[in-house]
Structure formats: structure tokens, C-alpha cells
Amino acid sequence: MPKLTAAQVKAVSEPGRYGDGDGLYLTVSPRGSKSWVQRIMIDGRRRDIGLGGFPTVSLAQARLRATDNRQAIAEGRDPLLEKRRAAMPTFREAARTVHEANKPRWRNARHTASWLQSLETYAMPILGGIPLDRIQQSDVLGVLTPIWSTRPETARRVRQRIRTVLRWGMAHGYIDRNVAGEVIDGALPSMPKVKNHLRALPYQEVPKALTVIEESQASLAVRYCFRFLILTAARSGEARGATWAEIDLDEKEWRLPELRMKNGLEHRVPRSDAALKVLVRAKRLNDGSGLVFPSPLKPGSPLSDMTLTKVLRDTGLAERATVHGFRSSFRTWALEQTDTPWAVAEASLAHTLGNDVEQAYVRSSLLDRRRNLMAQWADFVEQPND
Numbered sequence: 001m002p003k004l005t006a007a008q009v010k011a012v013s014e015p016g017r018y019g020d021g022d023g024l025y026l027t028v029s030p031r032g033s034k035s036w037v038q039r040i041m042i043d044g045r046r047r048d049i050g051l052g053g054f055p056t057v058s059l060a061q062a063r064l065r066a067t068d069n070r071q072a073i074a075e076g077r078d079p080l081l082e083k084r085r086a087a088m089p090t091f092r093e094a095a096r097t098v099h100e101a102n103k104p105r106w107r108n109a110r111h112t113a114s115w116l117q118s119l120e121t122y123a124m125p126i127l128g129g130i131p132l133d134r135i136q137q138s139d140v141l142g143v144l145t146p147i148w149s150t151r152p153e154t155a156r157r158v159r160q161r162i163r164t165v166l167r168w169g170m171a172h173g174y175i176d177r178n179v180a181g182e183v184i185d186g187a188l189p190s191m192p193k194v195k196n197h198l199r200a201l202p203y204q205e206v207p208k209a210l211t212v213i214e215e216s217q218a219s220l221a222v223r224y225c226f227r228f229l230i231l232t233a234a235r236s237g238e239a240r241g242a243t244w245a246e247i248d249l250d251e252k253e254w255r256l257p258e259l260r261m262k263n264g265l266e267h268r269v270p271r272s273d274a275a276l277k278v279l280v281r282a283k284r285l286n287d288g289s290g291l292v293f294p295s296p297l298k299p300g301s302p303l304s305d306m307t308l309t310k311v312l313r314d315t316g317l318a319e320r321a322t323v324h325g326f327r328s329s330f331r332t333w334a335l336e337q338t339d340t341p342w343a344v345a346e347a348s349l350a351h352t353l354g355n356d357v358e359q360a361y362v363r364s365s366l367l368d369r370r371r372n373l374m375a376q377w378a379d380f381v382e383q384p385n386d
Helices: 006-011 059-074 079-086 091-105 109-127 137-148 152-171 182-187 203-214 220-232 236-240 273-285 307-314 325-337 342-348 356-364 367-381
Strands: 016-021 024-028 034-042 045-054 253-256 267-270
Touching (some): 006 059, 016 059, 024 059, 045 059, 059 079, 091 109, 091 152, 109 137, 109 152, 220 236, 220 325, 220 367, 236 307, 267 367, 325 342
Antiparallel strands (some): 024 034, 034 045, 253 267
């Protein structure tokens, strides 16, 4: 094969691959860009090594780089591995890359922030500046051991996030194994499953609790939001993020889009007359943001996730109830005080049921039964109490 000349390299424009000998090729893309590639055998496998683009890398420079690679292989080294290690990210760089890549699919802003913050707090002091391929089992254990028994749930999350970062490194060819995986199980004491039962009031006490909240010193937005949350058995984030665009006054429904739901499915909430009254009152809160319950402290923003919890603390209810716990109160009431089928009650809580066909059935055909259930719940919650 005749050698290429500098003039030929400069003049060639037809897309294709042009050989210079000894495995060195000039490739011309359909768009006209030119680059150097060396085809070579490493450990019995044919590999292509990029040597740079022309004219940044001249013909003479490409030949020198190709010669260096052949010399490295002759000495038993792997030029591809060495090239990859030269660009090896540190754990901190990899973690931030993984975080940025996953942010669009994480719906919960708090989780998005805490994911990286937990690594910054616990992992970065030890792992942050270490290149991925230099991280050892002992380094990971140095992060986890101090918190494994004292803060077990935090330790679980930190380990899982370290594993995720290292899994990304494996997928991109930076490392061959995950030193935060099962390989370190034997070095960590067994950890019992953490059962996190959220505190919930007996349903008989919900009407009184709602009165206490209504008589609290909380803002109108907070009190209206809490009442709406209880009447609809909604999650905190769903109620706090409610917008007028989701409210269908004619159909008496609150329609939450997929992106706002934990299970990624649209959820239609049949509104009771009591819930409608809350919405009518909430119109006075309009700040132009489109939010039903905008924050009085940050106009244009929803109430923060701790706002409703603070009401429970201020009223003395926090020792026996959580915001999410009112959903459990509703579920127990439905089970003990109505003849509502299990599927209807679960659908009212936007729990995932069965396959896609069954889900569609629950969301449509059972809507009238759910409407009746929510009306009964509203009557129970708003009953007079001493």
C-alpha cells in the first residue's frame, strides 16, 4: 500500500478510509471532516484507536502517535487503557455527571437536591478527589462504617448512590468492577430492615384535628391547602402544587397530569362539595401564578414541603400524626366504615393496581364509585365535633 502524502491528505474530499500503512488510516466523513484512526491488535483483539483530527494532527504527527502505540504494545502495555486513564474522572466529577443526567427524570425536587448533598456530606471527604479506577473497597468502607450502625437509613442511601456512580463508571469503561457492591457485604454488620410507619391519627379523630388546624395561626393558604389535602386524600406535594389549570369545575374533577404523580399516571380526583367550597375560598389567594395555594412568603411559588408539617407541630398534632398519615386515616375509615371495594379505595389514593388494562378500568369505570366514596369521606370529616 503506497504511503499517503501531505498533499493528498489535504486534497482528499471523497468520504471513505485511506490507508497510510502499518494500520494507520485517514477517515473522511460524509460531511468532509477528517480524522486519524489506527487499527491495531491488543491482546489478540483488533482495536481502533483515534489519533485526532486533521489538520490539528498532521500526517507526520499521526505517524509518530501510531509508532508510540505500537511501541507500547510491544512493551506489554495497553495504549487504549492508558488513554482512558488519562481522562479518568474523579468520584466527585462522576457523581456530578450522574446527578445531572438523572435530574430530568426525578420529579421530586427534594430528592434531587438530597441525592448529591448526601454524597457531598458523607462520601466526598474520602472519595471526592480519587479517580474512579483508584477507589478501593477500603475507601468505600471508610465512608460507610462510621454511619452503618448509627445512621442505618442514611448509610443505605449513601451506599446505593456510591454504587450508582461506580456503575456509571463501569458502563463507560473506566472501571471493571463495583467496589461498593456485594464484595463488601461481609465487612459490614447485618442491618435489620427499617420499618418506617408514618404516624396516623385514628380516623375518628380526623374531624377534630381538622378543626384544630382551621383554628390555628397558620396562613389562609396553609389552612385551605391542608383541608383540601384531607378532603381529597392527596399527597402533600400533589395538594401544594395544585394549579387552577388542573381544576375542572364543570366535571367536578381535579385532574393531575402524569408528571405530577408518583406512579407516572394521570389521576382524576372526583371532588366533593366540601372540596369545591375550599377552592371557591382559595380564589382570594390568586397571585397570578396559577397555583391554587401559593406561598404567602414567596409569591409565585408553592408552599414548601415543611409548611404543613409545621402546622402539626404548632398545634401539638405532630406527636401523633404526619401529613401523609391522613391518607392512612382515610384508608382505614374506608375499610371499616364503608362497603367500598378494595380496588376503589386504592384507586382513590392513586395506588398502582394491576396491569395497564386494569388501571384504565379503575381510572374510568370506577370514577362514579370513587366520587361517592369521597362525598362520604367529606361528610364524615366535616361532621360537628365537641
